[in-house]
Each structure stands twice: as C-alpha cells, then as structure tokens.
Amino acid sequence: MNRPAIETLLRNVAAGRVSAEAAAEAIARLPFEDLGFARVDHHRALRCGVPEVIFGAGKTPEHVETIFTRLARYPHGVLATRVEPKAAQRLRRRFPHGRHNPLARTFSLIPPDAEHEPAAAVSVVAAGTSDLPVAEEARETLAALGISSRVCYDVGVAGLHRLLAVLDELRSADVLIVIAGMEGALPSVVGGLVSAPIIAVPTSVGYGASLGGLAALLAMLNSCASGVSVVNIDNGFGAAYQAAMIARRIAAGVRRPEPPTPSRSAPAQRPRAKRSAPRSVPPAQTASRVTNRAPRPVSRARPPRLDKRGSA
Incomplete structure (x- = not known):
C-alpha cells in the first residue's frame, strides 16, 4: 500500500463508504x-x-x-x-x-x-539478439515502475558501425543500461562515447571460456571507462530498478537536504568576578587625611656607651 492508497482509505472512512472495522483490518495488514x-x-x-x-x-x-x-x-x-x-x-x-x-x-x-512518469530518458542497449531475454526483463521492469524507455538492440562491438548509427540517441539518454555477454566489451565502448551514467549487465551468453558470464562480469568490473557500474550476471531487473531510481530523481529535481553544520561555539569561560569600584573620596577629605597624618619619627642611632675609662 502506498501513500495515496492510505489517503483514499481515510477519505472513504470519513465519507462513510468504508466502515471503521474494515479500515482497521486493512491497516492491520x-x-x-x-x-x-x-x-x-x-x-x-x-x-x-x-x-x-x-x-x-x-x-x-x-x-x-x-x-x-x-x-x-x-x-x-x-x-x-x-x-x-x-x-x-x-x-x-x-x-x-x-x-x-x-x-x-x-x-x-x-x-x-x-500513467508513465515524465522521468528522465532511459535507454536499454543490448549487444546481441541472444541478450534480449535480459534486455526485455529490464524494459518490462521499467514499464512496471512507470518509466518509459528506448531500446537499441544488436549493436555489439563486432560491428561498430551499428553502434555509431545510434550514437545520437545514446548521447541523448540520461541513464543507459548496457547489456552484453561473451567478452562484455560493449559497456566500456559506450562509456567512452557518452556522458551519462551506465549500468552494465553481464549476461551468461557465450562459449565455454565465458564461464557462464563470469568473463563478461570481470571485464565490466575492470572497465577503463569512467561512470560504469555493474550489476550481477543476467540481472536485468536490478539494473532497471537502479535506473528507475536515478530517472525519478532527475525528473523531480530532488536534492537531499544538506546536513546541518554543527555550530562551533567558543569554549565556555569562567565568569570573571566583578571588581568593586574603588571608593571615591572627596578631595578635601583626602587632603585632610594626608595633611593631618602625623609624620613617622625617624629612628636615630644611639651613640655607644662609654665606660669610666672612656673606651667603648
């Protein structure tokens, strides 16, 4: 159940078209x-x-x-x-x-x-006709998720002129799902021609040394072209699901909110003790205090006492 379905259910309860018991049962599930x-x-x-x-x-x-x-x-x-x-x-x-x-x-x-969402342009590209089961799984997944897509089938690297014939269409896409078996070279080639993100899908198509798609998987993982991500072997559904998420965010222009920057507050300082202002003394009183103060007597050294003989 999605949000519109919950809102519809609540409106039906408010309008009396659905009983509270039936709504409670639906919400319980x-x-x-x-x-x-x-x-x-x-x-x-x-x-x-x-x-x-x-x-x-x-x-x-x-x-x-x-x-x-x-x-x-x-x-x-x-x-x-x-x-x-x-x-x-x-x-x-x-x-x-x-x-x-x-x-x-x-x-x-x-x-x-x-209705199909006015999402970004998604292209499903397959190297050969043998890869169509995986490509069609991707296309059907996009359709079920409400995303329209364009297809470019049988444009593998064995005939580059076929790929170059649809180059303008590839460059107009916002997201590309590129599917290939055997040596899995197509995503790397497309990655060097377009500026959109590529979701590469290795397939199990190929002869013995392809190891059921493992050779294509390793080739795509080691692609020298930037912007190529890889899903599992024959996983057209996973590639389409990821492409749909990207397309929806591109179409909606959704930006994740910036995380709040923590404010760096100054370290707490101890409150300074308030100094009491010096008592103000009237000038006359100050002068009187200074003037009336008795001078401290100066100590004088006593002369040495002389004995009768006059010697100290």
Missing part, C-alpha cells in the same frame, strides 16, 4: 501479511517508493499466484520476474488483463489509470 510460506511486505512502497517484486524462480506456481493475488489487492502495479511457464499460465487465467512477456519471463499487472 499494512506492515506485512504472513501467509505461512511467505511474508508479503505491504510497506515496501511506503519505504522505497516501489512495491515488493516477486522473484518467481524456485517458487511453486501456487505460491507465485497467491503472493501475486495478495499484492494485487492494493491499487498499485505488481511485477513478477523469472516466471516459469506453469506459473505464467495460472497468472494469465487469474488476471486476463495482465501483461505477460514470455521472452523476459515477466508478468505484470499495471492499473489502467496508471
């Missing part, structure tokens, strides 16, 4: 909902701005459908990634108006009144 096999996080949208996303790999079709159904109760979009065919079949039957992309292995439910 806000933090999370314990299903026994999963604890659905309904506060994710409030904390992070995006509701919880279902990772379908390793889950049974029944689990995927149940979690998806619980999240779909609230008026925000729902996204499931790495959806297996049997789980996708159940979701299509339960949500016929949902959006299924078999190539990306995603299933999303976007409200009909949802």
Whole structure:
C-alpha cells in the first residue's frame, strides 16, 4: 500500500463508504501479511517508493499466484520476474488483463489509470539478439515502475558501425543500461562515447571460456571507462530498478537536504568576578587625611656607651 492508497482509505472512512472495522483490518495488514510460506511486505512502497517484486524462480506456481493475488489487492502495479511457464499460465487465467512477456519471463499487472512518469530518458542497449531475454526483463521492469524507455538492440562491438548509427540517441539518454555477454566489451565502448551514467549487465551468453558470464562480469568490473557500474550476471531487473531510481530523481529535481553544520561555539569561560569600584573620596577629605597624618619619627642611632675609662 502506498501513500495515496492510505489517503483514499481515510477519505472513504470519513465519507462513510468504508466502515471503521474494515479500515482497521486493512491497516492491520499494512506492515506485512504472513501467509505461512511467505511474508508479503505491504510497506515496501511506503519505504522505497516501489512495491515488493516477486522473484518467481524456485517458487511453486501456487505460491507465485497467491503472493501475486495478495499484492494485487492494493491499487498499485505488481511485477513478477523469472516466471516459469506453469506459473505464467495460472497468472494469465487469474488476471486476463495482465501483461505477460514470455521472452523476459515477466508478468505484470499495471492499473489502467496508471500513467508513465515524465522521468528522465532511459535507454536499454543490448549487444546481441541472444541478450534480449535480459534486455526485455529490464524494459518490462521499467514499464512496471512507470518509466518509459528506448531500446537499441544488436549493436555489439563486432560491428561498430551499428553502434555509431545510434550514437545520437545514446548521447541523448540520461541513464543507459548496457547489456552484453561473451567478452562484455560493449559497456566500456559506450562509456567512452557518452556522458551519462551506465549500468552494465553481464549476461551468461557465450562459449565455454565465458564461464557462464563470469568473463563478461570481470571485464565490466575492470572497465577503463569512467561512470560504469555493474550489476550481477543476467540481472536485468536490478539494473532497471537502479535506473528507475536515478530517472525519478532527475525528473523531480530532488536534492537531499544538506546536513546541518554543527555550530562551533567558543569554549565556555569562567565568569570573571566583578571588581568593586574603588571608593571615591572627596578631595578635601583626602587632603585632610594626608595633611593631618602625623609624620613617622625617624629612628636615630644611639651613640655607644662609654665606660669610666672612656673606651667603648
């Protein structure tokens, strides 16, 4: 549940359209909902701005459908990634108006009144057609998060003329998701041509020595081009999520508030004791005191006593 949903719920209670008991039940489920096999996080949208996303790999079709159904109760979009065919079949039957992309292995439910945010320009760039499953996962994730995107597919380094043909489009982007397998060279090449941040995604595409995408991952981590960050192998969702966060902040012009500078106060000083002002004496009194004071007698040395013989 997001903030607008809470505000709508409170307005419905105030207008009498929703009972206080029903509202209390809805609010009680806000933090999370314990299903026994999963604890659905309904506060994710409030904390992070995006509701919880279902990772379908390793889950049974029944689990995927149940979690998806619980999240779909609230008026925000729902996204499931790495959806297996049997789980996708159940979701299509339960949500016929949902959006299924078999190539990306995603299933999303976007409200009909949802509008794409006027966010920054995001481009999804893929080196080869074999990288499209990861690229489509990134594109579908952006769409579920309300971010429009442009795609540039099959522009790998084996034919640089294909990349140069879309150079103007690449340079107009605010954020780029660059996807490549095999030797993973494309993000470094693009990084030397554009001034926007690049989120590189290594894929598991390649022959034996590619080690399932490890070669591309290490190549991207060791890129000599600045401004290239790297996510995990085949993680198109993670790259799109990060790009969406950047795009939203660029579009909103949000700046984090500057932390308050601690005031450096002068060290505490001990209060000085007040000196009493000297008593003022009238001039006449002062003169009289000085004048009337008896002079101190001057001591004179006594002469030595002489005995009868006259010797001292």
